[in-house]
């Protein structure tokens with residue numbers, strides 16, 4: 001009998017390109033049929049066949065308090081009962097804005113949007129408006145959403161001009177983006193020496209979580225701040241994934257690096273579409289209606305999404321929340337590493353706050369090239385074996401994983417035990 005997942009996927013492909021509304025969901029990287037989810041509760045999700053999985057994707061990060069936390073569900077229900085949206089200001093937007101500025105002192109002002117893509121796209125326009133410059137710098141392997149200027153890879157010849165990484169992105173737009181190597185402070189310094197006066201902004205993931213997980217080198221973070229300050233460029237720290245995930249202060253607070261602008265999403269929406277960008281007051285005041293940089297959104301600050309976000313952000317402020325999260329993630333990565341070591345498998349893992357990376361390689365990667373050097377086939381085999389045994393990992397070797405506060409130590413121990421069985425018969 002074909003599974004309900006398979007039937008739904010077959011039908012979906014008739015109406016939705018590739019059967020999915022975001023490409024990584026299609027399982028192309030790992031092969032096989034994507035799961036269609038029915039429901040989630042705490043640390044677990046159920047697919048269309050009713051099979052239960054321990055969830056280490058968490059909707060790609062937002063479900064930091066677990067699925068269907070009663071306080072989040074109640075906040076959403078209460079907000080919905082008051083009206084789904086007005087396209088006009090509400091008190092809950094003020095509450096969210098104040099909360100974000102209180103939790104992240106680098107935010108003096110903030111604007112709410114609906115997706116991480118919107119947040120980064122808007123922050124870049126703002127940085128360009130503020131500086132009167134056009135060029136931006138990004139880093140290979142970092143993902144900042146799917147706007148034209150950010151779907152760019154390093155150009156082959158000249159250091160300066162990026163090339164589109166997606167069809168449909170004009171070469172002229174990609175050429176305004178310079179793509180450098182993550183964690184390469186010297187490369188960043190060279191780029192600024194060459195064209196510092198042209199650079200409006202540098203955008204970076206403070207912990208790279210879209211090429212598996214790559215930890216930042218302290219000297220790289222220091223160079224980012226130093227170069228932007230010396231050359232009058234805006235430092236945009238993209239915390240869409242890491243914000244309220246690595247720590248309550250975001251990754252920039254965790255590492256003590258001061259941004260000019262910060263972008264947020266994922267956790268701050270608690271599972272609903274809410275995102276934001278904010279930072280220095282003098283920069284934020286360039287935004288319409290105060291200033292000349294246009295930015296808008298019919299659904300921006302939607303009261304139901306904001307309610308889910310506020311409820312989630314209240315829960316993550318509980319004493320010891322992030323210590324517990326980091327402990328759970330550490331228990332997972334240490335357990336998996338120990339098992340692989342015992343069975344002689346070239347595998348390693350690390351966690352930072354509530355996010356983790358798994359690598360089929362001997363050493364932790366520090367760059368995009370090193371991530372690409374990991375054994376993708378081994379990951380895919382591991383992924384499917386884990387899925388079979390009821391553990392849902394991100395369906396790609398190039399994505400970070402997430403734990404939630406709803407995971408228990410015994411959930412993690414059970415996951416490690418399943419991995420151990422797989423590693424034991426690994427050839």
Ligand SMILES: *Cc1c(COP(=O)(O)O)cnc(C)c1O
Pocket residue numbers: 114115116117118120143144145146205209210238239240241242265266275
């Ligand atoms: C997910 C992500 C985005 C894009 O957010 P969407 O809500 O998917 O548009 C941007 N930057 C980073 C670092 C992300 O992880």
